[in-house]
Amino acid sequence: MNKNFLSAFSPKEVGIDLGTTNSLVFVQGRGIVFNEPSIVAVSSKDEAIVAIGSDAREMIGRTPDSILARRPLQDGVVADYRATEAMIRHFIEQVSGTVRFKKPVVMISVPFGVTSTEQRAVIQATMKAGARNAIIANEPLLAALGAGVSVHSSSGSMIVDIGGGTTDIAVIALGAIVASDSLRVGGEKLDLAIADFLRKSYNIAIGEHTSETIKMRIASALPEYHPLVMNVIGSALKTGLPQSITIDSNEIYEAIQGYLKDIVQAVKGVLRETPPELVADIMEKGILLSGGCAHLKSLDLLLREETGVPVYVVEDPALCVTKGMGVAFKNLNNVSKVV
Known part of the structure; x- marks a missing residue:
């Protein structure tokens, strides 16, 4: 992404699919402009923001004790208000620059079951991050719009x-x-279940990157006659030394079922x-x-x-909610009651 090019224009409407794992950003007239991990790295000494998004993700499991990698959202809702605000501000600045002639209207996706208190937390964080107005939109409705469903x-x-x-x-x-x-x-619970299974069954600890890779490569929602196999390297719980094991998709099925x-x-x-x-x-x-x-x-x-x-x-199932924001912005008067 050419960030300088994106920052040369001040977008009127920005959509942020604020996810627990990843956040996608949509700009009206440009489409989906980037997809970054929903992670903020902070200093344990003074709580200063060190990195956001992809840069912060690279620090997970590799940082000194003085740097903590946090996920601002847990289970789809705000868990760390300050980190959420910083992340939203980062996204807005990435598409419109730090100096803006006009603040954008920002649409934020939220799970359908969030409480009014959780909605207010998102709205307040978005406004403090630099939005002119914040629109809260339900994820299933946006996903339906993004999938081409005629919701009316x-x-x-x-x-x-x-x-x-x-x-x-x-x-x-x-x-x-x-x-x-x-x-x-969601996907993070599956990742945790996989890591927990390996810890209990093989006495081996793995990081969240490894858990996610296992899920993507060999996990299955049904048992298989010819299961896929995968070599995994982690840390032996007893010795702390590297250990290699071989697992198959049916074991992972048992872990996540x-x-x-x-x-x-x-x-x-x-x-x-x-x-x-x-x-x-x-x-x-x-x-x-x-x-x-x-x-x-x-x-x-x-x-x-x-x-x-x-x-x-x-x-493009992972992009559905973000695509739905584009449809919603084009037909905001018609879908305002929906979103």
């Missing part, structure tokens, strides 16, 4: 958005969420709450699967087996 149609649509910190499930019709659920379960069952039960619960007419629409169109975890191997098959409803992974 009388025909029902169902979307399951699985991000780093949360899973949002929603049935949408006539511009409203008819039935929904939100779980504080508890969280997958939670997601399945939540999807079933939303279907049970959905009016019969809309259930018929969903059976015809299928369930749309979005978010960074949508590509987890066989997750679509698991949901299809458990619900009896076709399941489709949307195009």
Whole structure:
């Protein structure tokens, strides 16, 4: 990304998909301009901000005790207000420069189940970070817009958005969420489950980068007849020395299946709450699967087996919410009641 080029213009509208794991930034007229880890590095001595985003991520597990890498959001909501404000300010400055003729309107995505207090924390952090106005938008509705769903149609649509910190499930019709659920379960919980499994089963400790790599390479939502294998290097708990082990995808399935069952039960619960007419629409169109975890191997098959409803992974699932912001900005008058 040419940051100087981006900073040469003062955007009127900026969308930030504020995620637990990664945050994506959309600028009206330019599209998605960057994707950075939701991490802030701070000094343990004076709490000064040392680095944000990609630079901060490189410090995880590699920094001296004087530098702490923090995730401003946990389970999709603000856990560290000051770090969240700093991160949002960083994103705004990346696209508009430190000197702006006019502050931008900033749209921030939040999980559907957040409380009014949690919403206020996001709004306050966004305004203090330099926004002229802050718009709070529900992630499942943005994901539906980004997937090309006509949210104002009388025909029902169902979307399951699985991000780093949360899973949002929603049935949408006539511009409203008819039935929904939100779980504080996402990719990070799966990563932690994998690390916990290896610690208990192999007496080995691994970092979050390694856990995420295992998830992306060999994790599966269903057991496999021919499981994939992977060599993993971590630290032996007894000696602290490097240790190499070989694991397979069925072991990882055992590690994460508890969280997958939670997601399945939540999807079933939303279907049970959905009016019969809309259930018929969903059976015809299928369930749309979005978010960074949508590509987890066989997750679509698991949901299809458990619900009896076709399941489709949307195009560019990790970008769906951010793309939806572009649709929302273009039709803000029409979707203001929705988002």
